[in-house]
Amino acid sequence: MPRTTKNRKWFDRLQNIMPFGSSTCSKKALYPPDEPTVIVKGKGCRVWDADGKEYIDFRNSLGPITLGYQFPAVDKAIRKQLRSGIIFGHPHPLECEVAEMLCDVIPCAEQARFLKTGGEAAAACIRLARHFTGREHVVQIGYNGWINSLAPGGRVLPGQVATSAPPGVPAGLAAVHHACGWNDIDGLRRLFAAHPGQIAAVVIASAYHSATDGATFYPAVRELTRQEGALLIFDEIVTGFRLAIGGVQEYFKVTPDLAVFAKGIANGMPLAAYVGRRDVMSKLSEVIVSSTYGGETLSLAAAKAAITVYRTENVIAHLWRQGEKLCKGLDTLFAQHHVPVEMAGYPPCATLQRRPDAPADTMERLFRAAYHNGLSIYNNLYINYSHTDADIDEALARWERACRDLASRS
Secondary structure: OOOOOHHHHHHHHHHHHOHHHOOOHHHOOOOOOOOOOOEEEEEEOEEEEOOOOEEEEOOHHHOOOOOOEOOHHHHHHHHHHHOOOOOOOOOOHHHHHHHHHHHHHOOOOOEEEEEOOHHHHHHHHHHHHHHHHOOOEEEEEOOOOHHHOOOOOOEEEOOEEOOOOOOOOOHHHHOOEEEOOOOOHHHHHHHHHHOOOOEEEEEEEOOHHHHHHHHHHHHHHHHHHHHHOOEEEEEOOOOEOOOEOOHHHHHHOOOOOEEEEOOOOOOOOOOEEEEEOHHHHHHHHOOOOOOHHHHOHHHHHHHHHHHHHHHHOOHHHHHHHHHHHHHHHHHHHHHHOOOOEEEEOOOOEEEEEEOOOOOOOHHHHHHHHHHHOOEEOOOEEEOOOOOOHHHHHHHHHHHHHHHHHHHHHO
């Protein structure tokens, strides 16, 4: 970072006081000075860094901002509830109302309960499944949050795989967690054969770059888990309120036993829900999962407002339409400028994917060029409801400048 800026100062301060420079691993700036160290403001689909530079945002807080920053209906609901109180010693009516709303829009949801993060909600489902089935082993497909990154060979971050038991995880605990690849039904069958009558649950988070494989994979896993007496848990933390309101279970018409929703449920406010079959969820009277902040009202007010917007406006169609426009535009630009990258997966959260024959530094160069030209991006390009046609057109113009920068430096 050659010049002294506010971003540079924040980078140094964060590195000095905070391990990894951020409380969230994926939020640390990897490509300074092109990438901003901190973001100080968001509005609609745009964010501003500490030096006042504006970016059209496709990170969207790593997914939770589905409607847009400072979305009026959500902010109004938060401000209104703030006047009545944040948290109480008994449930607030919002806790019931939002649970009822979720059970109306999520196919598997007969009952619902709240926590603060998707990872802990997934952990709650795993504990519940173990008690319900009387089994200990769990198979995990994809990344289900740091709390649940326990299996040798499993994902400890969305793009990072543990080669052995993850650091800090006892070998005995790792031994009852098993990693399986996305769309690997044969590998899943082998795990059931290796641990007959011992697997409590299969937890699946979609692989976003090849999410289309879910059309055959989800039904196959549903059938296998039924045959084997294991529960099926869908991690809908990213896919919920994005591919469809009810996530992949609605989109692919495959109903799990339990599911976890978080990102998108409250447009950025900290809230997670774990939902499912009544006979399974009722066992929470025996399995203790409890958190003081599960019923915090500002997040529930935000969720009620966000879900209402989803149900009364065609948010999902907008995410698909704008995502398709962005993906088609990017694939055209990448081809025109000979950038060895392509878009993969479904448009509401499509993935930037380096081609197999591309140079190793391709993604770093692409990210730097994008940030330099006023685009805030992530491996998945998240669309929000505030991305208008004009915003996508402007974003593609910035992408074209980024592609020209790449071509001029190659």
